[in-house]
Amino acid sequence: MSPASGGTGLRIAGLRKWYGDTRAVDELEIEAAAGEILGIAGPNGAGKSTLIKILAGETSADAGEILLDGTPFDPRVEPDRVAVVHQEAQLFPNLTVAENLVVGREGTRALRRGIDDQERGLLADLEILAFADRPLGSVPLAVQQRTEIARALARDARVFLFDEPNSALTEEESTDLFRRMRALADSGKVVILVSHRLAELVEHSTRVAIILDGRRTALLAGDGLTQDAIAAELVVGQAQREPQEQIRIRLGEEAASALRLHDWTHDRGSFRRIDLHIRAGEIVALMGVEGSGARELVRSVAGFERGTGRIEIERRADRGAASGESGFVSSDRKASLFSNLSVGENLVTRLDREISTAGGALRRGRMHAVAHELRERFRVKAASIHVPIRSLSGGNQQKVAIAAAIVRRPEVLVLEEPTRGVDIGSKREIYRLMREYASQGHAVLIFCTEVPEAFEAADLVYVVSDGRLAEPIIVMNHPDIESLAKAITRLERHRGEAAVA
Amino acid sequence: MAEAPGSAASAGTRWAGRARDVGIRAGGLAIAILLVIIVFTLLSKPNTFLSLPNALVIMRYMSTIAIVALGLTLVIVVGEIDLSFGYMYGLAATLISVSWIMWGWPIWASIALAFAAAILVGAVNALLVTLVNIPSFIVTLGTGQLIFGVTLLVSGTQTLNPAYPPDGYTVPQDQIDWFFGLANQHLPFGIPMQGLWMIGVAVVIGFILSRSLFGFRLKAIGGNPAAAQLARLPIVKYKFVAFMGCAVLASLASMLDFAFIGSTQPNLGISLVFPVFAAVIIGGASLSGGRGTAIGTLSGALLLAIIQDGLALLSVGAYLQQFVQGTVTIAAVVLDRFTAGLRK
Numbered sequence: 001m002s003p004a005s006g007g008t009g010l011r012i013a014g015l016r017k018w019y020g021d022t023r024a025v026d027e028l029e030i031e032a033a034a035g036e037i038l039g040i041a042g043p044n045g046a047g048k049s050t051l052i053k054i055l056a057g058e059t060s061a062d063a064g065e066i067l068l069d070g071t072p073f074d075p076r077v078e079p080d081r082v083a084v085v086h087q088e089a090q091l092f093p094n095l096t097v098a099e100n101l102v103v104g105r106e107g108t109r110a111l112r113r114g115i116d117d118q119e120r121g122l123l124a125d126l127e128i129l130a131f132a133d134r135p136l137g138s139v140p141l142a143v144q145q146r147t148e149i150a151r152a153l154a155r156d157a158r159v160f161l162f163d164e165p166n167s168a169l170t171e172e173e174s175t176d177l178f179r180r181m182r183a184l185a186d187s188g189k190v191v192i193l194v195s196h197r198l199a200e201l202v203e204h205s206t207r208v209a210i211i212l213d214g215r216r217t218a219l220l221a222g223d224g225l226t227q228d229a230i231a232a233e234l235v236v237g238q239a240q241r242e243p244q245e246q247i248r249i250r251l252g253e254e255a256a257s258a259l260r261l262h263d264w265t266h267d268r269g270s271f272r273r274i275d276l277h278i279r280a281g282e283i284v285a286l287m288g289v290e291g292s293g294a295r296e297l298v299r300s301v302a303g304f305e306r307g308t309g310r311i312e313i314e315r316r317a318d319r320g321a322a323s324g325e326s327g328f329v330s331s332d333r334k335a336s337l338f339s340n341l342s343v344g345e346n347l348v349t350r351l352d353r354e355i356s357t358a359g360g361a362l363r364r365g366r367m368h369a370v371a372h373e374l375r376e377r378f379r380v381k382a383a384s385i386h387v388p389i390r391s392l393s394g395g396n397q398q399k400v401a402i403a404a405a406i407v408r409r410p411e412v413l414v415l416e417e418p419t420r421g422v423d424i425g426s427k428r429e430i431y432r433l434m435r436e437y438a439s440q441g442h443a444v445l446i447f448c449t450e451v452p453e454a455f456e457a458a459d460l461v462y463v464v465s466d467g468r469l470a471e472p473i474i475v476m477n478h479p480d481i482e483s484l485a486k487a488i489t490r491l492e493r494h495r496g497e498a499a500v501a
Numbered sequence: 502m503a504e505a506p507g508s509a510a511s512a513g514t515r516w517a518g519r520a521r522d523v524g525i526r527a528g529g530l531a532i533a534i535l536l537v538i539i540v541f542t543l544l545s546k547p548n549t550f551l552s553l554p555n556a557l558v559i560m561r562y563m564s565t566i567a568i569v570a571l572g573l574t575l576v577i578v579v580g581e582i583d584l585s586f587g588y589m590y591g592l593a594a595t596l597i598s599v600s601w602i603m604w605g606w607p608i609w610a611s612i613a614l615a616f617a618a619a620i621l622v623g624a625v626n627a628l629l630v631t632l633v634n635i636p637s638f639i640v641t642l643g644t645g646q647l648i649f650g651v652t653l654l655v656s657g658t659q660t661l662n663p664a665y666p667p668d669g670y671t672v673p674q675d676q677i678d679w680f681f682g683l684a685n686q687h688l689p690f691g692i693p694m695q696g697l698w699m700i701g702v703a704v705v706i707g708f709i710l711s712r713s714l715f716g717f718r719l720k721a722i723g724g725n726p727a728a729a730q731l732a733r734l735p736i737v738k739y740k741f742v743a744f745m746g747c748a749v750l751a752s753l754a755s756m757l758d759f760a761f762i763g764s765t766q767p768n769l770g771i772s773l774v775f776p777v778f779a780a781v782i783i784g785g786a787s788l789s790g791g792r793g794t795a796i797g798t799l800s801g802a803l804l805l806a807i808i809q810d811g812l813a814l815l816s817v818g819a820y821l822q823q824f825v826q827g828t829v830t831i832a833a834v835v836l837d838r839f840t841a842g843l844r845k
Contacts, residue, residue, distance in 0.1 A: 304731065330731055340724030340791035349721050350732050356714035364712075404732070 008069050009033035010159055010190045015064030017050050017214075024050040025061070026214035032159075034069075037181060037191045039205030041198070041230055043450045045421045047214035048194055052163055056084045068158060082159040083152030087167045087290070089144035093137030097128060097147050100136050101154055122150045126180070142173040149180065159190040166200075167290030178204050196289050196449060198227040198489060210234060231485040235452055257314065258282075258443035259301065259326075259412045264309035270296035271467040273309075278412070280314070283434055283444040285454040287488060288464035295416065297464060298447035302328035302414040313411050327410035329401050331417035331447070336401040337389050344371030344385030346400050350408050370407075378403040379429055395419075395426025402430060406437055413437055415446045419453060431457045451485040463491040529836045530783065530800045533829075537804065541811035550814055553690065561693035561761075563806030565754045567799055568699055569773055570780040571706040572750030574798045575743040577781055578710065580723035580790025581630060581637040583744060585645035586751040586777065589622055590770030592652045593752035594759040598661040601672065601680075608676040612756065619752040622648060623745030630744070631737040652767045662764035684761035695757050699799075702750065707795035719743065724791025776805050779826065783833035804829065 015028040025047040032038035042048050053059045055066075057075035066073045068081065075082055084090075091100045098115045101123070115123070115132070123129040126146045131139045136147060145165060152160065162181065166174040181204065185191045195201050201208050207221040210233040218233040220226075258280040265272050271293035278284050288294030299305040303326065313326060327350075330336045338346055348355050348367055355367040371385040378399045382392055389397060398419065406413060418434065419427040434457055438444045448454050454461045455475060461484070463470040470491040478484040542551045549555065569586055576583045593615040601611040622644065629640040663672040663680070684694045710716040722729040722736050729736055751770070759765045784801035786793030808829060812822045 302731075328731055335725070335727040335731055338721045338724045338728055338791070340787075341721060345717070345721075349718070349734065352714060360713050360715055361708075362712050362714050362717055 008188075009036075010192075011065075011067040012051075013065045013067075015051070015054065015066070016062045017047075017054060017059070018062055023214050025054070028064070028211070028214060029216050030209060032190045032192050034188050034190050035185055036206035037185050037193055037204055039201040039208035040192060040194045040211060041196070041201055041208055041234060042211035043234060043452070044417065046211045048211055050214075051211070052084060052161060052194065055082050055159065055161055057082070080152075080155040081157055082161060083148070083155075083157040084161045084163060085145055085148050085152075085165050086163050087165060088141065089136070089148045091136055091144065091148060091151070094135060096133050096135055097123070097139065097143070098132040100147055101151055105155070119150075119154055122153055126150050140173075141168050142170075142177065145169075145177065146180070149184075157189075159192065160184050161192045161194070163194045164196065164290060165193075166197075169291075174200075198230050199492075201230060202227050212236065227489050228486060231451070231489050232482050235455075235481040235485055259314070259445065260310070260312040261301070262310040262312075264297075264300070264307050264311060266293065266296055266300060266467070267306040267308060268296075269467070270305075271300075271307075271464065274469055276462070276469065278443040278445060280411075280441045280443055281438050282460065283438050283446065283458045285446050285448040285458035285461045286464050286469075287448050287451075287454060287461055289449075289492075292464045293467040294464035295447050298414055298416055298445060299328075301412065301445055302326045304328060325408070325410040326412040326414050327405035327408060328414045329398075329405045329416065329418065331420050333394070333397055333401065333421075336404075337397060339388075339390055341389060342386050343375070343380065343382045343389050343392065343400060344368060346389050347371045347374045347385070347404050347407065350404055374403050374407060378433060393423070393426070395422040395430075398422050399426060399430060399433070402433060406433070409442070411442060413442060413444045415444070417449060418446055418457070427453075427456075451488060452481055454488070455481045455484050461488065463488055465492055529839075530785070530797070530804065530833070533833065533836070534800065534804050534807065537807050537811065541807070541814070545811065545814050550811055555810065555814070557691055557693055557696070559803070559806045559810045560696040560699075562810060563802045564693065564695040564699035565758055566773065566776045566780050566805060567802035568702050568754040568757070569751045570777045570784070570798045570802055571702055571795060572747035573777055573781050574706065574710070574784070574786055574793045574795065575719065575746045576637075577786045577788060578716075578723045578790065578793040579719050579740055579743045580726060581740060581743065582788070583626065583637065583641045583747050584774065585622065585626060585641040585648060586747055587770040587772075587774040588645040588648040588652065589619060589748045589751040590755040590773055591767050592618060592622075592648050592655075593755040594765040594769065595652045595656045595767050597756060597759060598663070598765045599655050601676075602661050602663050602666050602670055605670075608680050615752050615756060616749060619748040620745050623748035624741060626748070627737075627741040627744040631740050649767075649771075656767040658767055660764055660766040664763060681760050681763065684757045695761060698753070698757055702753070703795050703799050706798075710793065710795055715739070715742070720791050722790075723787075726790075776802075776809075776826070779830040779833075780805055783830060801833070804833075 010030070010032045012028060012030040015025055015030075016023075017025040028047065028051065030038070030040075030051070040048060040051075050059070054061050055075055057077075057079035060076055066075070073081065092103060095103060098119075101115055101119055120129065120132075123132055126149060128143050128146045128150065131143050136144055139147075149160070160181070166177055169177060178200070181191050181193065193201065193205060202225055205225070207219060208225055208230060209216050210218040210220070210230065212234070217236060220229055220233070257277045259276075259278040261274050261276040264274040264276070274297060286294045286298055296305045300307045301311065338349060341349070344367070348370055351370065355370060356362050368385065374380075375382060375385055380392070380399050380403070381396050389400065392400065402415065402418065413434070415434070419430050422430065434444050434446075446453075446457065448458070455478070458475050461473040461475060463473070473484070473487050473491070475484060478487060538551070545551075569590065573583055573586060596615045596618055597608075597611045600606040600614050601608055606614070626637070626641055626644055629635050629644075630637045659667075661667075663677050666672050684698075686694050688694065688697075710719070718729075718734055719739055721732075722734055722739055726736065755770060758769070780801035781793070781798050782788065782801070783804055784794065784797030784799070786797065805826065808825055809822065812825060
């Protein structure tokens, strides 16, 4: 009955990978039969990336069993049997498409070789033969991905794992990619699709596995495989809103608008003609899949993507020099923290006169006092402010990153996926800090990919798809996460259909 | 205050931690210096290497390397590279000597010209690196050659000495006395003037790197340029200051050497590139940015000067000197990798 019962395919049982106390993958069970497309869905930090890394042989599991076609399989020993296709090809941009196909497989021959007939046939099958002599970096992303597929086929890969493969592709290119995925499955390969896009999971997968907190919590197939079902499964067990967090500003109340965008258009086209007002005291979440323009829009408010049109950040007379600014925290912690500095130093990097004399000398005493105070206020769990930032857990690192951005009291606080890769406890605290900062009369704008996050943290949710804003969803009107999830999915679907039509 | 006991305790652990950190860091370098001193003391004739006069010779010899290396440390800490300082060294002395001796400028104007040129060179380097976005390695490789060309053009490749100017030129004696006095004064124990200049520069750079907001942010920018950009730190301004500081200190060292030796020729300074880089690297600055101290760079220069001096006393010849210097530099980096594990 189970598609995997034939014995061919990938079977993962009891897979475990812990990082310290963080259980990235915990007793994970996954079965993918040859000939099917297995979809995998899960929020950020659920363990998808760890699973992909293990299968790609980039890291080893602490425990568990991986069987490929019935025999034990160690991806670290035979990495060529699993091909991971990312949004961007992990190949050599300076080599041609053909060279990328043969590099690493030259064997012992002294002379470089061109591609042989079989490889030529592969490129022809994938309809990229015309690009064979072009440098990989100069061809479209879709062609790069197909090169990666060709490379994997030439190495006789058994498992094809697609990780958010079409986030940067056009509609047409996506359709073609899914067609190829289907063809791979039909030729007996094991195909796994990891995606945030529920519509695509439903349309193209045979079955969809839901991963939460490192475990597979549900497996949807047949009639049970719908977007609403996936959305509901993704938010199972997520905490409900706490009563004190329901204190939100009443909509319609005349609050000063802190941020205004008018006719705001991205200079690279990710979003177009956006009109958006955010009031002081409000937390607004922009949601959208990769490529929807939501991320770019949020970054543009902080000034890290360029746009044309009008953007105004309210400058309030009762504020000091820091007003009229935005503070930004990237979702990439590598780009929001200084790994060569201590926890305390990271907290105060954006300060100047507060920690130095008029002559420019550092006031270490002040610096430490400020850092101590911030550590207390933001409940950063660190042995001392002098320990290296890298010694902190992800959640505490993120608290430091947000504290460092808040400390100058910017009028608008812009956070990109504020709790990405953060444990539940720290998530709570980060939401509390955001709420507190907003309630002091600031606007908080977040880019967010998880419904529970929007539910817990935001007052308003705007779904972004295809570079446009949908009408706002008032979070307070939704009693639970499922209801909010449905509302969001509905808007995304709506937009998607409109775009196709 | 409620947090007083906590902060006192953490201040304690902080000092312990920092002492250990400095200990391990200085440890490796201090042990290396000590080891080299012992080896040379044993190998050399009694009372030659281990003597006050020789110590002062080492001090003078290291001062040129140290002053230039302290400037380079600024650039390295902010995560960039400067290959042009050797040529800047040559240009500064040339500008002073030619404008003073050949063009008849007063000495103060000649010195001002040299430092103005240094600031210009630093600014051009920084401009190309920050606003035009060219890697500093390439920029300074190019500006170095460009500067060298200017130096050859201005000097006419001649050696100049103000005390013996070319026929038909005169230099006021009081200016010569004042200028030579910059690097030649009778000090107690015969301490070299340049050693005092070095200490002065080291104190200033040490303050900037360890005690000023500028140094703090310089480290942040060098440690993670992407984060610095998102935190809106003034990256461009800081890189300008770092490159200008490097060029200015190379010019200062050049001027002092000119004043000490009495004459100058255009291709001086090119041989500085290796020992200066070596001093900075041995001193523990990270070539990927974000890390570096004045005391470390100073110690690096000291180690190199001791080796140079010791080998000269043993009269081993120039070939072995290069060999030993190269070996020591690599050994210092290996040692640093090793102690980095201990520091964590």
